Amino acid sequence: MQTDFQTIATQAMQFIMPEGILTLFACAALVLDVMLPRDRKRFVAWVSLLGVGLAFASLWILYTSIVSKGTPRTAFFDMIVLDSYAVVFKSIFLIGAALSILLSIKYLEIEGEQRGEYYGLILFSVIGMMFMASSVDLLALFISLELMAVSVYILVGYFRRDKKSNEASMKYFLLGAFSSGVLLYGISMVYGLTGSTNLAKIAAALPIVASANFNPFGAAAPPDMRYLLLMSMILMAAGMFFKVAAVPFHMWAPDAYEGAPTSITAFMSVGVKAASFAMFGRLFLYGLPDLRGSLAGDPASGIPSLPGWALLLGIVSAITIVWGNLGALTQNNTKRLLAYSSISHAGYVLLGLIAGNQTGYTGFVIYLFIYTIMNLGVFGCIIALRRRGIVGDRMEDLNGLMKKAPGLTVMMTIFLLSLGGIPPTAGFIGKFYLFAGLIETGNPWLVRLAILAVLMSVVSLYYYIRFIRAMYIEGETEPQPVTLAPSLRVALVAAAILVIYIGVFPQRLIDLTQKAATSPGLKTYSYQQGATKPAEPATPPPARGMPGERDRQTATPPR
């Protein structure tokens, strides 16, 4: 008979092979840093890049040999699951990490901070992100979240001699620690109410705990557990809102983004955000699916029915979209502006969770994928402006860029238009799926939310086009030439090609992300006369053609 330990050694280990490889290379980066002489530190970057590449290869092998062949596999006593949701998110993180490392090499040399710890910490945080995407246990989720967060706190304060960087790191650390505490409080209450930290078991226990007549101990006046359940849900959501920088909890983002090294701003605006959304999806779609719509009350005994997380997320995403876009309008520091833009993008991504149908989930995953590439591209262009004596994060630094570096300007334009959601670029595909998901539900309030989001993305074009105006129309304000380092050029060209390619031929990515959006355990919902009722668990949609047709056919139109 096989013991648990033998199972882990022979089978479970292969499921975490990509993370294992990354751990090895992260340790190697630390050791190499102290072994190499000062002028050879750049070698560490290439070693880390090799590690990311190998991890990607092993992820691909896992995908083709296990994940694409059927049911998801769990390991480590149901703590880790390997499904297409996890695989797609892990590939997002790895692509993000590879591009960030490429962006960093020259930048750190200019700043005189080329050190191995930097790459080691990036790899460690990617390990945390990858475990966040595949954990289905509250404890494993929390530990991997902290692994990611602690590494990023250090990276934000990486320029030790820069006061701004230190301040950013301190703010980010304090608020991050606070939000982790809030999240943990919610987690502890969910554990107390459901008796398990496993998301599947929590989801199974929820219908019982959430019913208005839940009375396990036969008390004469049974306590209404739904309030506690809702409170723990709100606490968990608040913790996650902090991490994704959604509006009531977004204060840290502009300061942290401005103070951090630009390459780290790029990395955290995509990696940390995508990972937090991966965890958000796991927590709410896998762990608390029954808290989505309203919790039925009991009119006979006067117990009111209570709203679920769809309402909370809807309100938060509406405020986030409006606030993020309005906040970005008046910024003159490009990093700060992009921080506000990334806040508004967090609001857009939330729409996918709110829609609750196949299209919405596809949009959720696809948008994070595309956002990673296009946002890294924009930050790469800003990094390219960093020269001797010029920080390059003011709007004026872009003036007359078309004459100095036409190639860079064209790529920057592509990324900006993609962020704004203009059709031939990838950003359009992502936004299309997010908004289509909302409209497909047929719920009048969700349609209004979609209209608001569309209007606000028109507003966002104003500040993206401010960049373009500075680059094409304004005259040069300083004569120093802009040259692209080879590594930066590779990263930017690759990102630009991907953005255009996905925009023109999106089908491959859509197929991939649809698999993630249909993993078993993910519940879809259809709306009937404005009320939420859980539909059957998702079945894979037809391979070609628009997703969510099934939902559209069954959902009755609103009055």
Added chain:
Amino acid sequence: MTVLLALLLQTPPRAGGPPSPGPVATPPIYGYIPIVIFFLIAVLLPVVLLGVSRLVQRQVFEREKLMPYECGVDPIGDARDRFSVRFYIVAMLFLVFDVETIFLFPWAVIYDRLAVFGLVEMLLFIGILVVGYYYAWQKGALEWA
């Protein structure tokens, strides 16, 4: 708030009450009344002690009395002194290896059941720690000067 209070202060069902649906012997939700009482005492005790002594004390302040207490001798310098950052590094290193020891103890207790797998797993753990140790050593974290 009222919901929480209601949760805490409920009385357990009497013996003749409605029969409970499951084989639940002592529901944990009713055990909180002693904690509430304890909490109240914990809040009241310092308030009462400080308040009473404030009421009955003779208020005479002189220089000797207002001086910070430092083991009976006259204090030298300000208490808000800057410490060398090395103290913190040593404290952090201590923490890491302290956690290692805590992991090693339960592992050693059931080592005979974990067998080779346990050995390999602990070697992995210690291997990662050794990397960190080597890094700290080379960075000069273990040297005081």
